[in-house]
Amino acid sequence: MTPCRERLRADQAALFAALAAPQGTPPAFVHGADPVFWERLLRVRHPENLRDGLTAFFPRFAALARPTDAELRRDWPAFSHQAPAALRRQTLLEGALGWAAARPNPTAWTELLWIEEALGLARAAAHPLPDQIDDLNGPLPADAALRVQLPGGALLWCRSQSPELWSWSDYDPDQSWLSAERRVYVTVLHGEPALLPAADLRALRLSLALSAGAR
Amino acid sequence: MKPRLALTYREALRWPIEQAAARGLIDAIEVVPSGFLREGQASLLRRRLATLGLPYSFHFIDQSLASADLLDQPDWSRLAAFLAGFEPLCWSDHLTACRAGPLDLEVNLPLAATPEAAAVYAENICAFRAALPTAAPFLIEQVPTHWTQAGDTLSPIALFRAVLDQSPAGALLDLHNLYCDEVNLGLDAAAALSALPPESVVELHLAGGHRLETGFWVDGHDGAVPPRVWALLELALRRFSPRLIVLEREHNFTDLPGIFADLERARDTLP
Numbered sequence: 331m332t333p334c335r336e337r338l339r340a341d342q343a344a345l346f347a348a349l350a351a352p353q354g355t356p357p358a359f360v361h362g363a364d365p366v367f368w369e370r371l372l373r374v375r376h377p378e379n380l381r382d383g384l385t386a387f388f389p390r391f392a393a394l395a396r397p398t399d400a401e402l403r404r405d406w407p408a409f410s411h412q413a414p415a416a417l418r419r420q421t422l423l424e425g426a427l428g429w430a431a432a433r434p435n436p437t438a439w440t441e442l443l444w445i446e447e448a449l450g451l452a453r454a455a456a457h458p459l460p461d462q463i464d465d466l467n468g469p470l471p472a473d474a475a476l477r478v479q480l481p482g483g484a485l486l487w488c489r490s491q492s493p494e495l496w497s498w499s500d501y502d503p504d505q506s507w508l509s510a511e512r513r514v515y516v517t518v519l520h521g522e523p524a525l526l527p528a529a530d531l532r533a534l535r536l537s538l539a540l541s542a543g544a545r
Numbered sequence: 546m547k548p549r550l551a552l553t554y555r556e557a558l559r560w561p562i563e564q565a566a567a568r569g570l571i572d573a574i575e576v577v578p579s580g581f582l583r584e585g586q587a588s589l590l591r592r593r594l595a596t597l598g599l600p601y602s603f604h605f606i607d608q609s610l611a612s613a614d615l616l617d618q619p620d621w622s623r624l625a626a627f628l629a630g631f632e633p634l635c636w637s638d639h640l641t642a643c644r645a646g647p648l649d650l651e652v653n654l655p656l657a658a659t660p661e662a663a664a665v666y667a668e669n670i671c672a673f674r675a676a677l678p679t680a681a682p683f684l685i686e687q688v689p690t691h692w693t694q695a696g697d698t699l700s701p702i703a704l705f706r707a708v709l710d711q712s713p714a715g716a717l718l719d720l721h722n723l724y725c726d727e728v729n730l731g732l733d734a735a736a737a738l739s740a741l742p743p744e745s746v747v748e749l750h751l752a753g754g755h756r757l758e759t760g761f762w763v764d765g766h767d768g769a770v771p772p773r774v775w776a777l778l779e780l781a782l783r784r785f786s787p788r789l790i791v792l793e794r795e796h797n798f799t800d801l802p803g804i805f806a807d808l809e810r811a812r813d814t815l816p
Contacts, residue, residue, distance in 0.1 A: 334661035339613035339645075341657060341694070346645040356692070363692040364729070364761035371652060 548749075549573040549600065549634070550811055551791045553766075561801060566599060570808035573600045573634065575791045582623050587630050594631075602748070602789055603628075603636035604717075609644035610673060610685065611656050611666040621676045628679055634789055635747055637684035637717045640666065640708060653688040658699040660707060667711035674713045684747050685709070686717040689725040689764045690732075701726055702737040709745055716745045718785070720777045721752035721764055721793075727773070728762040734773070738780055746785035751778065751811060752793040766793045770807050778814055790815075 331339075341359060348354035349371055356363045551573035552562055565571045574597065581590040594601055608624075609615065628636070641653040656662065674683055687705040699707060702723075709716055718741065723734035753768030770792070781787075790811060794804055 332661075332665070334659075335613050335665045338657055338662055338665055342613050342642050342645045345654070346648050346650060349650055350648055359695040361693045361695060362730075364757065364759050366757045366759045367691060367761050367763065371650075 547815055548787045549789050550808065551575045551602065551789060553791065553793050562597065565805060565808055570805060570812060573602065573789060575602045575604050577606055578603050582627050587627050591630065600634055603633045605638040608638045609642055610638055610669050611640055611642040612644050613665065614646060615669045616672055619672065621673065625677055628677060633681050635682045635684055636679065637686055637748065639688050640685045640705060641688045655688065655690045655692055656704065657694045658697040658701065658704040660699065663704055663707035664711060667708045670712040670714050682715050682747055684717040685714045686719050687722055689722045690730055700732065702740045706740055715747040716741060717748040717750065718746045718781065719750035720774050720781060721750065721754060723777060724771060724774050725754065725762050725764050734777055735780055738784055743784050746787055748789045748791065749781055749787045750791050750793055769803055775810065782814065782816055
């Protein structure tokens with residue numbers, strides 16, 4: 331190994347160790363790191379920071395117990411198969427946030443982004459594209475993990491991006507969520523275009539504002 | 546040859562992508578295939594791409610080509626098997642170290658910038674490319690410079706150039722990343738364009754971002770393309786002949802008309 335590669339290896343290890351620590355500070359050889367951006371990197375990296383950030387925006391979230399995998403297996407399918415119309419919007423948000431925060435790795439953050447994107451599409455659907463929203467219609471698949479009726483009638487449908495691989499029995503929190511294919515996303519399926527109250531969207535965006543830059 | 550214009554693909558965005566294609570705003574997509582490397586996933590992606598019917602490029606995010614330990618025990622067999630089943634226009638990853646040992650931070654980080662470090666990164670890419678001899682060109686993208694490191698002697702674009710000169714990779718030049726460096730470090734983005742050989746740039750990226758309360762500009766892929774990036778695109782198209790231009794929009798889809806307007810402007814800027 332060349333001396334330069336050896337030095338790079340040491341420096342990269344030090345930098346990564348700093349970012350892997352919940353309260354990590356930039357190593358001395360790092361110059362000019364923006365403090366807010368650095369903080370964002372830490373928040374995205376660490377579930378405990380993520381939870382703190384979310385709690386600030388969703389006070390009731392603080393009261394939610396971190397579910398165990400067994401509880402997730404038990405409760406989330408039940409949640410998804412209840413009559414969608416009976417589910418309140420707040421339940422959706424808290425369920426999604428609690429679910430994401432319970433994930434053992436930061437990939438969970440992406441799941442919130444998917445939800446945000448779907449809400450964005452729902453908002454876009456309220457603009458003059460009513461004929462095109464029909465393109466999103468389709469039969470609900472048998473493996474749908476979550477259907478939620480939003481106020482106004484829009485139906486949000488959450489499922490695995492890879493339905494042929496999805497099942498609760500093979501759920502492995504240490505591996506499955508590392509794959510983008512296993513990330514849950516949300517698609518607006520059909521119904522009247524509906525908007526979540528702006529305050530909720532703002533709250534989601536504020537929480538998303540904690541995230542670091544895209545790749 | 547006129548470059549193709551593409552949007553970043555996600556299955557959840559199939560409808561906007563199809564709309565953009567139907568309006569003649571895009572004629573390709575860029576796929577981030579890292580989630581499709583697991584066994585059985587390639588066929589799923591093939592089916593999805595077949596139904597879209599658009600040419601595609603692959604943009605990987607996880608090879609960490611500048612990791613100092615990359616060559617310790619490289620195993621690119623899964624990636625090789627995956628690539629064998631596709632015919633992308635080109636494929637790419639970032640000039641970054643997002644992994645050290647077993648720790649994958651899943652974020653692009655700036656690199657030490659010296660000639661000696663550039664040689665290490667180039668050595669990595671040479672080994673990577675030798676193990677994956679695809680017909681499609683392989684490109685590397687320069688990432689935003691969130692910070693610098695003690696001992697740096699090269700500017701970000703000079704580091705990029707040095708690695709390109711020593712490796713078999715072409716350049717994926719992200720104009721928004723240049724803009725980030727201009728805002729955050731005061732580096733002249735237009736001058737950076739002149740630092741690259743005209744024949745080296747195969748692909749361009751466009752994107753928008755957002756500003757932190759500190760003034761720091763984040764490459765968020767979440768907003769409209771800034772005016773300065775449009776100006777850089779015009780300059781870039783005078784110097785380079787890219788095969789592909791990609792609008793990276795990965796968050797905040799509330800403004801679909803705005804996204805389509807960005808695509809229209811990009812299309813109208815093409816030579």
